[in-house]
Amino acid sequence: MVCAGVYVVDQLTVPEQVAEPDLLSLIPPTPDVPPVLAAPAAVDSAPSPEPEATGAAEPTEEAGESEEPAATSPTRRRSTGTAPGGLPWRSGLVIGTQSEVDRWESYRGRSIDVVHGFTERGSWEGIESASWILSAWADSPHAIVISQPFWPEGSGGSLSECASGGYNANWARYGEALSAAGRTDAYTRLAWEFNGDWFEWSATDVGAWKQCYRQVVQSVRSTAPGARFEWNMNAHGSATSDGDAWKSYPGDDVVDVVGIDPYDHYPASPSAAAFDEQCTDSEGLCSVIDFARAHGKGVGVTEWGIINSGIGDNPVYVEKMYETFLAGADVMEYETYFNEDNFSTTLDQGSNPESSEVYRRLWGG
Template identity: 30%
Template sequence: MRLARLTLAAAALLLVTTAGVPAGTPLSQTERHAALSSDAIQPRGAAPRPSVQRARHEAPFGAFVGSWDNYIPQIRKMAQWLGGANMQVGHTYLAGNGWGDIEGDPVVLGLWSQWRLADPSRKLVLGVPMLVPNEANVPDAEVVKLLARGNRGEFDQHFLRLARKLVALGGGDTVLTLGWEMNGITYTHRCKPDPTAWKAYWRRIVTVMRSVPGQHFRFDFTPNRGLDAIPWTRCYPGDDVVDIIGMDSYDQPAGGSFDQYVSEPYGLQDQVEFAAKRGKPVSYPEWGLFRNGDNPEFVRRMVEWMRTHDTAYQTVTDYCPHGFWQCDRNPRSSAVFKQLMSGSKGGASTYASAAAAGH
């Protein structure tokens, strides 16, 4: 999502509006098919189409309630609000102001790892920036230079240190949303300035982090839903370095319907078909309200979508304007979310066995 600069001094998260091409922007069928075909994806309507529907089930779920250690108790409080629901997924982010942030604060990582280790069904999802400073309006030309430096190995040591810390603290099975929302324009770790270099850099980071003994990280490729600034298929780095095909999905643009979010170019349907062709689960690390106010229909349809597809996990973004527990702006949506999720026992992880196998 469009998060403000994460700093330890200011743990509050402020909304940053993303410019560029918004989700739902019309794209002709010819343009769409050409883009999809150029990335070795069969265009919509080509046979055979992969099977994507699953029997209705509960996916492991949680919420983003904050990035630092003092937010961890909020998970328990939200679970109590949901009638004792089993919130299995903790979602947090590394700040991206400097390379020390990317290496991870050992106290914060340690406390999150303790939360994870307290219950074997839990998963920690960690947003990891690929470049710094990550929210500083860095121009495209500078992004290109940074990607080139990354591909020369100049930043390897930082990701190696992060991986070693996670393993040492018991977080060797962390799910990493590396370079999330790369198809947009908000973050320095965006793909559009040089897609070829971006994919090579992702591959390099994954290789470095997988070199650490004891790791069995899951790497989650998580674009924004829709076209945004570049088709996310052009940023996909390869099946061997991606474990989960994620998507951040908010109810935007204004006036959009859930059916449009499913069928739009590079939307929900394209995501689940892309993943199914590769034998990979999907995820929704960020979802919630955004452009259409209190929208209970979006909440109902989104939860149903996640329950009827091969969803590894889902975490709602729970602060205003997106959320349902910490935000009082969405009373009808909050009531629907609570009705749907109260008492949930959680779900069996679709990637647990693969994670246990390691690499």
């Protein structure tokens, strides 16, 4: 079954004892949008695509930077079916508190299956403990997606230090936190939107980026065996990653979910044809779905939505996203809507009535 979710950033609140994450910096200056779907076409050119951590596994040799990851026989494949909320995939929201979930569920008339949160990423303590997310949601029946950077922002971290194992001990402690909370089933969305140039962890050095990703995953799994990871790109265009997000694919053994953030902009999708064209682009949602099928992976769409940097209220985009999720339901792991007033992505506050009507009709109970 698949998971669906939503992002609620404008009113994000977290337990008072824990620093509130800065979610408003999550949307990139130029996010992208996915195209419409009619069974995704095959990906023509898929990806060419701490020091003392006890028990941290040695990184395995990475695939060549310009090589396309070999399509292996699927080692995991989700089975089709119905998620607890009733949709053919897990659907949810980017959140902070239970009240935000209650509000969204009341708005759309259907319960959610997954919550997506960002750690307080300014310190290793916030990253290692994922404290506000695990304290609020560890006992929840929902699937959990946790967005994590490679290192604390503003700390002087680097891809080269990460790639050499410099942060392995820190990541082993994050694995311990997942194990202690009983949530090794959580999905860690690691160094998201790496192919843009707005985050410190951007793939400015593809080889180092892939090795860093592998070091982190292996270190977390040294203390949380079976921990799951989402490799997440920004849709439709790469400012880094040598101009091609797929070149930074780190390998099937360290990826459980192939993720993409396809906002309705750069360019927007005013028609079904425009959506389809973008969706089948090499860095479009349909291509991600095809790649996941070929590699036995799930698909995560952890940020998506209409947005003021596109054409705003756009029911065509919302309907096409639904069709795409439905056509990819056999591999859809989860999707979470980004509901944020500052970027006019909100659907539940009356500012985008046409998109809201379509969403409630298609996602509602």
